[in-house]
Amino acid sequence: MTQSFAHLDPTTLAQWLSEGRSLKLVDIRDPMSFAQGHIPGSRHLDNTTVAELVDKTPSDTPVVVVCYHGHSSQQAASWLAGQGFDEVYSLDGGFVDWAHRRPEHVER
Template sequence: MSQSFQHLDPVTLAQWLREGRTLQLIDIRDPLSFSQGHIPGSRHLDNTNVAELVEKTPGDTPLVVVCYHGHSSQQAAAWLAGQGFDEVYSLDGGFVDWSHRHPDHVAQ
C-alpha cells in the first residue's frame, strides 16, 4: 500500500506560495491559535466544517494540512487522502516551525 499523504517541508511550501501554485492550506489547530496567527490563505478546519470541505473541494485540489508541530496533521492528512483527495501533504514542523522561519509570512 502506498503512502496516502506526503510530507512537505517549509522551504518547498514557501516556494510554492511564491510561485502562486494552486493549493488549499488547511489549519487544524484550535480556533484561538488560528486567530492569533496562521499562514496567509489558510482555512481553519474543525469537526463542524470538515464535511463541507470534503463536499465542496475538488478532489484534484492539493491540500496542505498544518497543525502545531507536524504530528496531528499527519493523521488528518491521511484521513483526507482517504476521502478521495489526490494530493495531500502534511507540513513538517507545523505552524510553530513555519512562524520561526517565515515570521513575515503569518496572517492574523
C-alpha cells in the same frame, strides 16, 4: 489499499505559495491559536467545517494540512487522503516551525 499523504517541508510550501500554486491550505489547530496567527491563505478546519471542505473541493486540488508541530496533521492528512483527495500533504514542523522560520509570512 491505504491512502497515503506526503510530507511537505516549509521551504517547498513557501515556494508554492510564492508561485501562486493552486492548493487548499487547512489549519487544524484550535480556533484561538488560528486567530492569533496563521499562514496567509489558510483556513481553519475542524469537525464542523471538514464536511464542506470534502464536498466542495475538487479531488485533484492539492491539500496541505497544518497543525502545531506536524504530528496531528499527519493523521488528518491520512484521513483526507482516504476521502479521495489525490494529493494531500502534512506540513513538517507545523505552524510553530513555519512562524519561527518565516515570521513575515504569518497573518495575525
